[in-house]
Amino acid sequence: MCGIVGYVGPCDAVPILMDGLHRLEYRGYDSAGVAVYHQGTIHVRKTAGRLERLGELLSAEPISGTPGIAHTRWATHGEPSDANAHPHTDPSGKFAVVHNGIIENYRELRRSLIDLGHSFSSQTDSEVIPHLVAVKRAETGDTLEALRLALKSTRGAYALGLITADEPDTIYAAREGSPLVIGIGEKEYFIASDVPALLNRVSRVIYLNDGEVARLTPEGLTVIDSDGRTVRHAAVPIGIAEEAADRAGFETFMLKEIHEQPRVLRSLLDGHVRNGEEIVFDTGTIDRSFLRRVERIMIVSCGTAFYAGLYGKLLLEHLTEIAVECDLGSEFRYRAPKFDRNTLIIAVSQSGETADTLASVRMARGRGAPVLSICNVPGSTLVRESQAVFYTNAGPEIGVASTKAFTAQLMAFALFTFYLGRLRGEIASTQLQELLGALQRVPDAIHYVLNSTALIRGIADKHHAGPSALYLGRRFNFPTALEGALKNKEISYQHAEGYAAGEMKHGPIALISEYMPVICICTATEDELYEKMLSNVKEVQARHGRIIVVANTGDQAAAELAEDIIYVPKVREEFSPLVNVVALQLLAYYAAQARGNDIDKPRNLAKSVTVE
Ligand code: F6R
16 A cells, blocks of 8 residues: 655655655555655655656656655556656645545545636545645645644545645644554654654654644644644654564565564464463453453454454354354445444454454444454554454564464464463363463474475476466365465466365366366364365366375375375364465465566555555
8 A cells, every 4th residue: 555754854855755665665556756845845756656766767857855755656546657646736836745545525625626726637536635735724824724624624544744835844744544653753753654664763653643633843743633632642662673674685575474484473372371371361451251251253354364364263163152253344344243242353454554444343343342453563553443452463564465464363363262261261271281282383383384495386386377276275274275375366466266175066166177276275184174175185186186285294195186295294273274374375475486476566466455
């Protein structure tokens, strides 16, 4: 999604802004631009395409000055083009704005501005904002107030930065529904849509709340709410180390993040397990007595986090007596889900800024249902709107395709399930010790998979060229199959479907031919489902599908059916998705590499989807 960076202080803003934009590149974008103040004039440079193109434009037509704002745009309203790129200005060129989010009523605002004689130079919803501010500024004579009033007439979501030719040394910021963080330096301030843009600049930040508008000058900061009342914010430490946002010698962020998984999972275990027999979890403002008696849980999330939710449902129902539903955020908010204050809502999100997940959470809170979030980003909107948070603590996930955040979400579900099960007396203490013993083996098992890179790469090289791939799994590994297919399509662009293996004969079997790689997850060896899974693989074999099996080390029966086999260490079936999915992440990774794709910035995708 779009990225925002802004700077006010003694230095030339342009290199600072470009550095910040580079740090936000992982979010996905299709055009970029900067605007700076210099001697009473706003200078804008913007272009469709990558930051390199903006860099070339800045070399050909240099600008410098301070303050400044900058943006990477991910097109929603209007194609990626020079004209639609941000910053946008008002007709006089005095107000320049960068905007993330969507102004839903921009058509009517635009019509009323056209009636006032304004003309527009882009197709974007965002362009109405500098026009509105110019109008309100003429009425009020004060830019902070003008911005507040202008935004009051909008409907939708925004995070924005604004500079004006009338005020040197001043930058404005505002948010509603889209994230915005203010970085606090020595006689300088920064704004950004996402913390990684600020990592090398500041150690303390302020998170603006919805409806707030801020004026930043080197001398200080003023924040008001949507009614114009002054608001005070305490700065908080930035919380993530800069090195976490570097590639650490790996060729891509995604590969680095895949390799970080054993460490991330170990530290989650260390943080929540005491003496191998007790789960430590802070239930925030959700009463433990509520958790003791709750009979219903609804999980909401999107994309990869939705698949983590499906796993959470399976595990919670497997180990507790609670009835669990799992919904896509984009569906939950528009269906008529039946729940009330006695239902626990669990929202799962890496970023904590996903619009559909947040809308579902707000709907739940409107009905009085307590919300527990499983989230990776401290200070995110989701965290601030939840009564309890299970932090996945995976560190910044920069690769657009989610990897370590997913396995951390699975681990969080496992630990939370154990916590609930113990609290409610549904998991005995000996059973917990067994479960924990099994879960503790997962990080080492993942290490083993990471050491099979050469083999997995060879398999990817062999199968990446076909038009499509099918991923099959059962029970706990049905979500794994869905996630494996999603990883593949996201970064390799090979069409892929995840299916419950038992469902295959109800339709997708028609697709199977000698051109179709079918990835079969067969790790439930001591289980009734193992034989059933092997029968499903035989169905594929009979139709000459190209069978790639993920199986436990030494499994001969699976090997006999497979054209290629990825062996993974045996772990308890409930926790096998954490291990199996790593093999599928690597398979997708090397397929994408073989196809020559930009793995960290896959086409059309955004890291955090802050629009509906
Ligand atoms: C897939 C991926 C997306 C996200 C989804 C939800 O690799 O990254 O499917 O999982 O957009 O994002 P969060 O977890 O930030 O709510």
